[in-house]
Amino acid sequence: MSEPAFSADVFSPRTAVLSVSPVTLPIPGRPVDLQLRITAPVTGDDLPVVLLSHGQGFSHHLSSLDGYAPLAHFWAAHGFAVIQPTHLSSRTLTLAPDTPGAPMFWRSRAEDMRHILDRLDAIEAAVPQLPGRLDRDRVAVAGHSMGGHTASLLLGARLTDPEDGTEADLADPRIKAGVLLAAPGRGGDALTETVARDFGFLVTTDFAAMTTPTLVVAGDKDDSAHLTVDGPDWHADPYLLSPGPKALLTLFDGEHSLGGVSGYDVAETTDDSPERVAAVQRLTWAYLRTQLYPGDPAWQTARDALTAGPHAVGRVETK
Numbered sequence: 001m002s003e004p005a006f007s008a009d010v011f012s013p014r015t016a017v018l019s020v021s022p023v024t025l026p027i028p029g030r031p032v033d034l035q036l037r038i039t040a041p042v043t044g045d046d047l048p049v050v051l052l053s054h055g056q057g058f059s060h061h062l063s064s065l066d067g068y069a070p071l072a073h074f075w076a077a078h079g080f081a082v083i084q085p086t087h088l089s090s091r092t093l094t095l096a097p098d099t100p101g102a103p104m105f106w107r108s109r110a111e112d113m114r115h116i117l118d119r120l121d122a123i124e125a126a127v128p129q130l131p132g133r134l135d136r137d138r139v140a141v142a143g144h145s146m147g148g149h150t151a152s153l154l155l156g157a158r159l160t161d162p163e164d165g166t167e168a169d170l171a172d173p174r175i176k177a178g179v180l181l182a183a184p185g186r187g188g189d190a191l192t193e194t195v196a197r198d199f200g201f202l203v204t205t206d207f208a209a210m211t212t213p214t215l216v217v218a219g220d221k222d223d224s225a226h227l228t229v230d231g232p233d234w235h236a237d238p239y240l241l242s243p244g245p246k247a248l249l250t251l252f253d254g255e256h257s258l259g260g261v262s263g264y265d266v267a268e269t270t271d272d273s274p275e276r277v278a279a280v281q282r283l284t285w286a287y288l289r290t291q292l293y294p295g296d297p298a299w300q301t302a303r304d305a306l307t308a309g310p311h312a313v314g315r316v317e318t319k
Contacts (some may be wrong), residue, residue: 014077015041017104021084022063023126027115034112037065038127039072040081048121048138048292049083051113051154051175054084054260055145055182056104060091068144070261071080074281076283080288081134083123085112089146107161108151108203110170113140113141117174138292140177142284144261148183149202151239155180155248156210159187162200169210177291178214179284182222185237190230207242214238215247215287217280219254220314221271244319249283249307251276251314279313 021037040047052072054063061067061170064086072082086092088105101108116123124131143151153159155178156171187196187203196203218235228234239248251258260269261275286302307316 010265014074015043015079017073017076017235018042018127019072019076019118020127020130021313023123025115025119025122025275030108031095032093034115035065035086036116036123037084037209038081038123038130040127040130040133040218041076041079042129044079044140045133046135047079047133048083048135048140050075050080050288051116051139051141051151052082052084053109053113053141053143053150054090054091055147056068056141056144057262057265057285059263062266063087064090064092066092067262069264070277071281071284075285078285078289081114081130081143085116087112087150087203088313101219102201103179104146104199104201106149106153107170109146109283110153113150113154114170114172117172124218132272133248136174137176139175140179140288140292141175141179142288143183144181144182144258145256148180148238149205150201151178151180152183152205152207152210152214154178155212156207156239157242158206159201160204162203169209170210173213177288178212179217179287180214181217181237181261181280181284182219182235182258183216183238185228185230185234186241190228190237192225192227192229195227207238210238210242213245215249215284216285217249217251219251219256219258222256222258224256226230239317241278246319247287248317249314250317251279252312254314276313282306 019039025034060157141151155168187205216239255271257269259273286298290299
């Protein structure tokens, strides 16, 4: 399929990118070192930073620093520095099943991102072409599926830790904007019995304090029946149940992979659509661009191009 057309003032030509991995950060108390991939344009300074959290899929390597190339490459080619960790929940690791936090390591995932922000100097120093080029005042977080849950915690969502009954507040004020892609919604009676039993951290999810500006992306065919009894609407909960400013992008015919954002030519993607992926690339980039650079017209222009008229890929709501 051809990619949607954009006027020249919306997207400059893609620049070449560099991608370096693994960049290794020793973290005291973490079962293994934190490994990262950094993807950035080869030129340019004051690069805004996007932390990208992977989901949990059937493939081994997509749920790691090696996944989500369609998003990381596009964002980097248009001026962002993208940092991707391999979380402890990744299938690429061989941790014992009784490792504290297993199997989903929900708290560790968010802490990984905080460690990254704490050690941007070390990350810059580890990549020869990167020192001095990151803009620490313009930081965003994005995540798909379980990665969306991780991102939501960093943006202000809270939950009750099922291990000790305390409220988990992992919001990070250094993060100025976010993108949640097919992220989990509310807990309680919205969850299947299996999920409520096996993943208790999802039961008490609360978006009331998620105040950071966020774009929630949901597919109108993403029923996620193994997770929720609420159907596709469940993935809109982070928008519906949080305070503004927020935006909701609902993709027509989009399923959980949103066309295939987790990797190139991923056979397990049930709604394979290069056109949908291209729309997600552009709309997410444009949203972050406008949020990190107030007054930039990219978000409105991308919305006009992709979510209006007879060939709209989806619809946008804001509050």
